[in-house]
Amino acid sequence: MKAENIRSRDDLNLYNSLLKEPDVIRVNESIKRAEQKGPYSTRRHLLSTSIRLSPQMAPTVHSMKDECAEKLGLDIPLELYVYNSPQFNAACFKPEDGRLFIMFSSSLLEAFTGSELRFVMGHELGHHLYQHHDIPIGYILKGSQKPSPKLALQLFSWSRYAEISADRAGALCANDLQGVARSLFRLSSGLSDNVIQFSLDDFLAQMDDMQEDEENQTNRGPKEDWFSTHPFSPLRVKALQLFHNSEHSCVDGMSTDDLEIGVHSLMGFMEPSYLDGRTRPSEIMRRLLFSGSIAVINASGEVTDEEISKFESFFGDHSLSEKLNVDKIIKDLPERIQMARENTSISQRMQVLRDLCLMVVADNKAGLKERAVVIDIAEALNVSPAFAETHLDVTRELD
Ligand SMILES: [Zn+2]
The missing domain is CATH 1.10.3680 (TerB-like)
Structure with missing residues (x-):
């Protein structure tokens, strides 16, 4: 399986159409101009606010990083950083001088192990692999010239599919659906293994209940509260389960077309199609x-x-x-x-x-x-x- 081939089709389509949007072009041009004047140094900022993890300091994390990069076919020097925070978090930055940076919160690095951490790492590398930084959503939304409401909603819509692509890259690196789902659950709940015993079946069953609710048009129930606090991760888990059952992951799995249709209808739950x-x-x-x-x-x-x-x-x-x-x-x-x-x-x-x-x-x-x-x-x-x-x-x- 090649990492380029597993990118979400909706991500790619929206990405290509957003790159042609005048507002996106304008912001990218102004970022480029600013970079030419004097590069904003992500690396300098990371070095002053975080600790760089050398291979000697964190050999396991580094070998994991090398395995993930190889699986995704990435050939770029990678630096890992950790910063002090009780919240599980990770991020990947646009490369500078041919170097890519991934940053983890200290709590995540302490609590996530094995396929959980591989998933997070692969997910972050996925954002780089699929060039998601080419659509600087933060800059566009925060800039002085506000995008139209339509463009704003399109950007959020794209960002959800971008996460789906990054998740697939993470799943490719982890190669363990249980571990991947546990990782997503822990990211959204902030809970560690000591507190709860994660059950993938229960997690997915809740998702099915949510969809059933939608079909029956029933009134508000306890499920809605659960959706409120974890608005997105169950959909991502479900989308990953479809991916896991597709031809990308198993020999006689469903076709890519069926996978993309399935994911699209799943995400339709979140799309402003009305x-x-x-x-x-x-x-x-x-x-x-x-x-x-x-x-x-x-x-x-x-x-x-x-x-x-x-x-x-x-x-x-x-x-x-x-x-x-x-x-x-x-x-x-x-x-x-x-x-x-x-x-x-x-x-x-x-x-x-x-x-x-x-x-x-x-x-x-x-x-x-x-x-x-x-x-x-x-x-x-x-x-x-x-x-x-x-x-x-x-x-x-x-x-
Ligand atoms: Zn992401």
Whole structure:
């Protein structure tokens, strides 16, 4: 199995189309100009804030790194760093002077062993292998020129598929589905083996329950709370299980086409496909996202003309046919929430709320007043505020 061949198809397609986006081109050009002036030294920063792990200091981690690099066909000098933190975390930086850097938190390096650590290492190397740094999502979202809401949601959408690709690279290095799932579970729960006995079957069963809920359009149950605190990792585990059962991993596994269709429909759970949908629930969801966004922007002062035109271009294509009368839109919000409660499933409402949060984050507007509006909307939608909190704190970088 070749690492290039296992990249998620949706990642690749979105990546190629995002690279042609004027906003992405503009940010990449400005990064390039800044680098020519005087390179921002990641290495210097790492050396001053973290400890470089030499092969003598950490022989096991280094040999693991060499094995992973070989499996992924990477031929680039790699430096490993560790920084002091109780949170499990790892990151890979864009190479500098032909050297690649991976950084781990001290707690992760202490707690993760064997295939768990191989998975994390392979995942980080995967981001480099698939050139995910070519779409500098953090810079684009944090820059002074804000991307359109549509581009912001596309970037988040791509970043989820980018994680799927990186996970596959990690799975290739670990070659142990149980270890990989345990690793993802521990990353999202922060728990160590001393506390819980991880069960892959239980973890996947919860995922199946979530999907069943979606199909039955049932009301809020305890599963939603679980989804709230771990919004993403069960989907990633499920996507990895499909990968594990595909022709990439076993001789008579499912075809790559079937794998990609499976992953796409799995992730559809998280995709803002209602933005283009023609069904009544899709329209209700769009209207809710629209009014919710206006209410949030309005939380700390007047909605500017620039914001209005941005929203018009975003929602205009979907024939919402409304004039931007801010007061009226806000006044109608409770009615729209009620419509959503009557006509959409709990996970559809969670999807809209998630997208609302991402738009707030992309806009760099997650202040106290804005958060309060989002929390109110969550409560009115009968979605737990913790779910909104999780997504308001979402990072604007790849993890
Ligand atoms: Zn990642």
